[in-house]
Amino acid sequence: MPYGRIKAASLFDKVTTAEQAAQLFKDGMVVGASGFTKAGDSKVVLDALAKRAAKEAIKITLMTGASLGHDTDAKLASAGALAKRMPFQVDRVLRTAINAGEVLFIDQHLSESAELLHNRCLPPVDIAVIEAAFIEADGSIVPTTSVGNSVTFAALAKRVIIEINTAVPESIYGLHDIFQPDDYPYRNVIPIVAPENRIGRRSIPVDIHKIAAIVFTDIPDSPADVAPPDAKTTAIAGHLLRFFENEVKKGHLTDRLLPLQAGIGKVANAVLSGFGESNFYDLRMFSEVLQDSTFDLLDSGKMSFASASSITVSAPCYERVFGNLQKYKDRIVLRPQNISNTPGLIRRLGVIAINTAIEFDIYGNVNSTHISGTNIMNGIGGSGDFARNAYLSIFVSQAASKDNRISHVLPMVSHVDHTEHDVDILVTDIGLADLRGLAPRERAQAVIDHCVHPDYRDALQSYFDRARQLRGGHTPHLLEEAFSWHTRLRETGSMK
């Protein structure tokens, strides 16, 4: 056993197996677990809980930072171990259980879960499960590849289970900046004025007496699936880069731009990769996740600094980063998600936010979460934290998919996550609509002219024209027809 990873000798007798640790959970408990975009999650204790739940009736409420890796959510959902889950997930099996009404899911802005816990707007956390690189002499936890909500869980939970992951080098120490806002009514300023500012400590404080179990693992994070750019994502990235170049020409931005945030996935990767070929330089990120493309930009010298709450990269990139940690350590920082995503900092820094839409409508309302208004895909994640408060709020989507049977540009979105008030720029592979300074009727025409797939352009123009003529209004709509594209899809398999 690598006891050297426990600097507090008084904790040696807490070392146990995952199975033993999993016995601490009781039916009805609230569990807060580390893990953000599959990084730094529990590798064995939640897995052991799933195995236990397959044999006996035990259901918990599980809160995390964001998504978990290693099919942990699938295993827990399959075993019936989840009564309620928040604030985010990306798992196919869990999603099916949520949409069937078997697991209750709360889809939260990622900056808010910690607030809600501290403010006692959510039930108290019974047990925290936190992955660590090692434990300090005072019992504080040096986290691994994410911080997420772990600081809050460690502070508020009655008991804490620590998974020490020996696959993560101890040299990760110093990568994290652990800071928490004060409780109300005595909250002070969060003193970050640039992505590179460090304002906190290097480990997560925890009352050493609350540490109930320590488990060793050596299982690495689930690797990110990094899809190579394709024709559509390349087109989207191209539109966006030309837009930025134009903003620089107009004197609105400099070649350094402003701090970037990019949602997860292949469009974001394509856009960030595009910066590698551009004339922009000295770029910074103030984001949620550091992906492969971030490290490409750091390596090429295009990017000077990147701040986020997790590192979620492919297996080769993981080797590159953790095999050369010293090279990156003064150029990246991992923060709690209620700092990385906090509204005030996003506005203070003037972040350029790029997030993915499932669908958007002619007026610029964006659906990030639901299929046909009912079934959830993943969740809103941090897109709302960033879109609302960003200097520029950009949403990207393919114009059409499934042999163009589905249009992602619609008369009305079937679920609203981001209202037209919060959306500046819409981009599809067809083109880019700059909605700034436009009234709804102007926005609609811009979206129809620039974003919709040609197969759907006439139908969308017809909807808008008829809505203006028959109903008028600030935001012309034909309510009886607004969802007809969605209902046609359900009935015929196509929106056409």
Added chain:
Amino acid sequence: MPYGRIKAASLFDKVTTAEQAAQLFKDGMVVGASGFTKAGDSKVVLDALAKRAAKEAIKITLMTGASLGHDTDAKLASAGALAKRMPFQVDRVLRTAINAGEVLFIDQHLSESAELLHNRCLPPVDIAVIEAAFIEADGSIVPTTSVGNSVTFAALAKRVIIEINTAVPESIYGLHDIFQPDDYPYRNVIPIVAPENRIGRRSIPVDIHKIAAIVFTDIPDSPADVAPPDAKTTAIAGHLLRFFENEVKKGHLTDRLLPLQAGIGKVANAVLSGFGESNFYDLRMFSEVLQDSTFDLLDSGKMSFASASSITVSAPCYERVFGNLQKYKDRIVLRPQNISNTPGLIRRLGVIAINTAIEFDIYGNVNSTHISGTNIMNGIGGSGDFARNAYLSIFVSQAASKDNRISHVLPMVSHVDHTEHDVDILVTDIGLADLRGLAPRERAQAVIDHCVHPDYRDALQSYFDRARQLRGGHTPHLLEEAFSWHTRLRETGSMK
């Protein structure tokens, strides 16, 4: 002429008539005018522009803080003087012109207009029109009953017209706290950690050479219409006060609560009046508007301090406040609306936000702006700034209206301004639904159980039950039926 109100003698020759000043406007110009919730608006120059526009073709883009008084918007709209209007309005005539497509309107979060101007996401301001109590020796402007966006307009406009209103006493000096965030990328902290903090100067800086005209007026602000509490608003206030009392009992809040924000109107007034009869004390406001009820609470000693961007009160209350300014001066402050409404401060202070909904749905999505999805009423105002970032986000509405032919609690709202992610508590005269910690299916049942009018309860329960059975999903909906209540209202005059 009260030249004593101009402390810079070099400006004496700028004094002119409203009609002459109005000659400075040219067709196509962008005008930024003071005025926030009918307070501190232009009394004569915009009026003179309306008269000019009735005779000759001139159209401007008009930006303000928020709404204007004195039917100025009506006069401008009737004269065809408005090409575009932002970020808020409450005028019947203008609203009709907007909904007819004759005036383009941009409905903005009130914290964001200044950001968009500074970031050059909106066209540059040609002329600012700002009401002043007096002009300082350096040309800086001491504003009157609102600050709104005037600091931004004065900074960015090419020329500035000042209306000195002698109906406002010079002793108003010191009431305002004028602070502006730095431009990107060098923005620093806004150092407010309590509603009573003063961080800025007392007058609005302006390049004295930009002052193009000075006009004297003595026309007071349009008084607020303060409707007395009725059975419904009293019921809503009662539900809310009992909720706060329970939160105190549970130890979630103290008897001092946290800083309050209340939207404008009779429900907000009823709720604030309710505090007068309660055991709460040492209350503070961090809001947009100070209304009659605020001064009642200050007078009764229940409230210690109130921060906002304007004072909008009834005629008797106006006398009370401005006849006794010294009494209030160290207990109230008026700020620019990009400070009063800024997301970071609302979260830092832990504001309790109470805003009015036009309608809300079973999942807690709120429509604050549109009738039947198409026609705008007023605009989102500051409700989004506060709701998203508040410690508690509360929306209130009557359950039904027009002899109960209209239900304000619906299967799906016809327009979304606040998504379910941002709504904690819903209150109608029927009851209160606490949605914190509830998943969508639980939220729906809570709204049906506590908020909907009895005439509509069975129909709403039936919709929810059938949506679950027929479609399922995280957020069960029958898209083909979701707006049937709205379409029935249009066709039959009733949602029943």
